[in-house]
Amino acid sequence: MSARVFFVSGIDTDIGKTYATGYLARLWNDEGIVTLTQKPVQTGVEEGLGDIATHCALMGTPLPSGEEAALRLPQVFAYPASPHFAAQQEGKEVDVEAIDAATAQLALRCERLLLEGAGGLMVPLTPTFLQIDFIAQRGYEVILVTSGRLGSINHTLLSLEALRSRGLKLHTLVFNEVCSGEDDEVANNTKAYLQHYLNTYFPQTHFTTLSKM
Numbered sequence: 001m002s003a004r005v006f007f008v009s010g011i012d013t014d015i016g017k018t019y020a021t022g023y024l025a026r027l028w029n030d031e032g033i034v035t036l037t038q039k040p041v042q043t044g045v046e047e048g049l050g051d052i053a054t055h056c057a058l059m060g061t062p063l064p065s066g067e068e069a070a071l072r073l074p075q076v077f078a079y080p081a082s083p084h085f086a087a088q089q090e091g092k093e094v095d096v097e098a099i100d101a102a103t104a105q106l107a108l109r110c111e112r113l114l115l116e117g118a119g120g121l122m123v124p125l126t127p128t129f130l131q132i133d134f135i136a137q138r139g140y141e142v143i144l145v146t147s148g149r150l151g152s153i154n155h156t157l158l159s160l161e162a163l164r165s166r167g168l169k170l171h172t173l174v175f176n177e178v179c180s181g182e183d184d185e186v187a188n189n190t191k192a193y194l195q196h197y198l199n200t201y202f203p204q205t206h207f208t209t210l211s212k213m
Contacts, residue, residue: 003036003113005103006171007140009131011147011155013119016176016210018051020145021116022058023210024174028112029059036110039073040099041118041125044080049073051116074102083131084124094125096134115140120155121162132162141171146194148180148187156194160202172206173198 008024010017021037028035037059042050049056049063052072056063064072075094077086083094107113117123121132121144135142142163146156156173163170173194180187191209198205 003107003110005113007115007135008143009117009121010145011159015145016179017145018054020174021114022055026059034110035112037114039116041075041083043077043086046078071102071106074099084126136166141169143172145174147176148190170205174208176210
């Protein structure tokens with residue numbers, strides 16, 4: 001068994017990628033599709049499992065330990081910054097080969113594997129290598145998380161243009177109402193606009209809403 005791999009990115013930081021990743025993993029597991037999650041690069045964490053712990057809480061699964069934990073979280077840096085800069089603070093560089101090796105092993109243990117990225121598509125993993133380049137080289141399908149807060153239309157369309165320019169497949173656009181701000185009119189209009197845009201330019205893409213609790 002080798003998993004179908006999806007890369008979860010967002011239009012910005014703090015847009016709800018972690019929640020969306022855990023939610024989708026739980027949904028697919030409930031449907032009988034064996035799904036695991038990975039955080040290839042975690043920054044801003046000195047100890048613990050960071051976003052993987054949140055994934056597990058949402059999925060209702062125990063925290064991984066030992067080898068499993070290392071595979072789920074292959075690169076960790078304490079400084080809360082972009083991966084390239086966080087790694088520099090420790091005199092290191094993001095080890096892309098180590099990430100690939102961990103992903104390959106995890107992919108043998110499930111049917112679907114969700115990789116939660118760091119920040120947005122254009123975040124640098126190294127000074128010369130962007131996250132979107134990492135995705136493109138591996139041909140991963142993308143799940144993009146957006147919201148209804150002011151500015152989301154612009155940020156979403158820029159992200160979609162970046163995906164299209166590299167020939168990447170957008171599997172799902174996740175509209176996160178939890179991060180949509182206080183103006184419901186703006187949020188509702190943004191949601192309607194993005195749905196229409198997808199129907200016009202990305203007709204094969206799924207649209208999923210994460211509702212407010």
